[in-house]
Amino acid sequence: DVVLTQTPVSLLISLGGQASISCRSSQSLVHSNGNTYLHWYLQKPGQSPQLLIYQVSNRFSGIPDRFSGSGSGTDFTLKISRVEPEDLGVYYCLQRTHNPYTFGAGTKLELK
Amino acid sequence: QVQLKESGPGLVQPSQTLSLTCTVAGFSLTSYNVHWVRQPPGKGLEWMGVIWNTGGTRYNSALKSRLSISKDTSKSQVFLKMNSLQTEDTATYYCARDPDYWGQGVMVTVSS
Numbered sequence: 097d098v099v100l101t102q103t104p105v106s107l108l109i110s111l112g113g114q115a116s117i118s119c120r121s122s123q124s125l126v127h128s129n130g131n132t133y134l135h136w137y138l139q140k141p142g143q144s145p146q147l148l149i150y151q152v153s154n155r156f157s158g159i160p161d162r163f164s165g166s167g168s169g170t171d172f173t174l175k176i177s178r179v180e181p182e183d184l185g186v187y188y189c190l191q192r193t194h195n196p197y198t199f200g201a202g203t204k205l206e207l208k
Numbered sequence: 209q210v211q212l213k214e215s216g217p218g219l220v221q222p223s224q225t226l227s228l229t230c231t232v233a234g235f236s237l238t239s240y241n242v243h244w245v246r247q248p249p250g251k252g253l254e255w256m257g258v259i260w261n262t263g264g265t266r267y268n269s270a271l272k273s274r275l276s277i278s279k280d281t282s283k284s285q286v287f288l289k290m291n292s293l294q295t296e297d298t299a300t301y302y303c304a305r306d307p308d309y310w311g312q313g314v315m316v317t318v319s320s
Contacts, residue, residue, distance in 0.1 A: 156308060
């Protein structure tokens with residue numbers, strides 16, 4: 097199975113600061129069709145996960161441009177600029193290239 | 209608008225079969241894939257399986273022998289059946305449209 101390694105496990109960020117989360121895959125996530133199915137989700141406390149970024153770098157509808165995704169192959173990054181209180185929660189990457197699809201273990205964002 | 213809602217028993221006895229329903233609104237199951245994902249209390253996300261818009265299925269190999277996903281397109285419902293439940297299957301079970309919207313989840317406890 098593809099292992100997604102997320103780092104760091106937790107982040108303490110001040111309001112208005114910047115956060116960066118890494119997601120490294122044990123295999124290339126480029127699908128045979130040329131697409132890379134690496135998505136980012138945020139699970140706020142007590143809620144279902146919500147989609148932030150799909151296919152590496154595409155922001156989902158309604159997601160502010162403070163969130164950006166980048167990367168290729170096996171290395172991917174989610175950046176959050178100008179962190180706001182509503183950004184706290186656990187961030188997960190998901191790969192949907194190889195079966196079984198797998199999630200990273202999560203990165204918990206907390207405010208200083 | 210797009211909605212997904214899981215329903216099913218909150219308590220299942222060990223060795224019994226879990227049956228869950230995901231009722232969707234705002235989109236057609238002939239146009240979108242629907243996944244099932246679960247989350248044990250206080251832990252991360254585990255992908256369980258998917259039913260494609262075409263009706264085909266794909267399962268997590270770790271669960272494949274116990275899991276079945278089907279749908280009734282006319283009723284806008286997706287079904288999950290998993291047999292031989294054990295205490296480690298205690299989790300919140302989510303259905304999610306690929307790749308964006310998630311249901312609120314249903315908590316299932318496996319206990320005698």
